[in-house]
Amino acid sequence: MDDLPVLHYSPRDIIFKENDFADGVYLILKGKIEISQSDGNKTEILATDGDNCLFGEMALVDNHKRSATVTAIEDTFCYRLKARDFEGKLSRVDKDVRKAYQELALTIRVNNKENSQNLPSWLEYDMTHTHIRTEEEIGHDKELQKKIEKLDPFMKSVFRVLFATAFKHS
Numbered sequence: 001m002d003d004l005p006v007l008h009y010s011p012r013d014i015i016f017k018e019n020d021f022a023d024g025v026y027l028i029l030k031g032k033i034e035i036s037q038s039d040g041n042k043t044e045i046l047a048t049d050g051d052n053c054l055f056g057e058m059a060l061v062d063n064h065k066r067s068a069t070v071t072a073i074e075d076t077f078c079y080r081l082k083a084r085d086f087e088g089k090l091s092r093v094d095k096d097v098r099k100a101y102q103e104l105a106l107t108i109r110v111n112n113k114e115n116s117q118n119l120p121s122w123l124e125y126d127m128t129h130t131h132i133r134t135e136e137e138i139g140h141d142k143e144l145q146k147k148i149e150k151l152d153p154f155m156k157s158v159f160r161v162l163f164a165t166a167f168k169h170s
Contacts, residue, residue, distance in 0.1 A: 004079040004080065004081065005079075005080075006029065006077050006078070006079065007026075007077070007078045007079070007080055008075070008076070008077055009031070009072035009075070009076045009077075009078070010072060010075060011072055011073055011074050011075065012071060012072065012073075013071065013072045013076075014069060014070070014071050015033065015056075015070040015071065015072060015076075015078075016056065016066055016069070016070055017066065017069045018036075018037055018038065018065075018066055018067065018068050018069045019065045019066060020065060020066045021059075021065060021066075022056065022059035022060045022065070022066060022083050023080070023082065023083055024056060024060075024080040024081050024082045024083050024085075024086060025054065025055075025056045025057045025060060025080070025081045025083075025086050025158070026054065026055050026056045026070075026078045026079065026080050026081075027052070027053075027054050027078060027079045027080075027081075028049060028050060028051055028052065028053045028054075028055070028076060028077070028078050029051070029052075029077045029078060029079065030051055030075075030076070030077045031050065031051070031072060031074055031075055031076025031077055031078070032048060032049070032050045032072070032073050032074045032076060033048065033049050033050075033053075033055065033070050033071065033072055033073060033076060034047075034048050034070070034071045034073045035047045035048070035049065035055065035068045035069070035070055036068060036069050036071070037067070037068050037069070037112060038069070046068055046112060047165075048073065053161075054157055054158065054161045055070060055161075056070070056080075057086075057105075057158050057161060057162065058105045058108060058109070058162070060083055060086050060087065060090070061090070061101045061102060061104075061105045061158070061162065062101075062102050062105040062106060062109070064109075067108070067109055067112060068112070081154070089152070089154065089155055090155075093151065093155055094147045094150075096143070096144055096147060097144065097147050097148060097151065097159070100133075100138060100144055100148075100159070101158070101159065101162060103132050103133055103138070104138070104159075104162035104163055104165075104166040105162060105166075106132055107132055107166040107167075108162070108165050108166050110132075111166070111168075135163075135166075135167040138163065139163075
């Protein structure tokens, strides 16, 4: 990733907004961000992340718009892997691993919207047409784990971030 430009965000800069189309995946080199969602009336802070954290992967994994707004809360320096480059990496990943990525992204979206009365229609559809495996099912799937171990370090990190976020591990 050393060939990627370093992007700088000042405190309160919005890196991307909920419902934006995905432009890439970000890796924080130094700094801190806040991830939030709004229902129009109130804004809920979902998480804060800092150095060496990855964000923005979900919208590219499940091919939907951004599920949250990300704002720098201090001077933040990031790499951004552009969407087309990430999609190229994703296309080379084994289909079972891609399916696990999608299941994890759906789990995160459902968890983030669980208190919402109005789930988007595509999310309701995905929930009724996709078997979402549990933490134990994914974590104990030996064949899947072997395939994950063969991933390049970046794509392995994407899996770990999705898994940790889906099941609230830090």
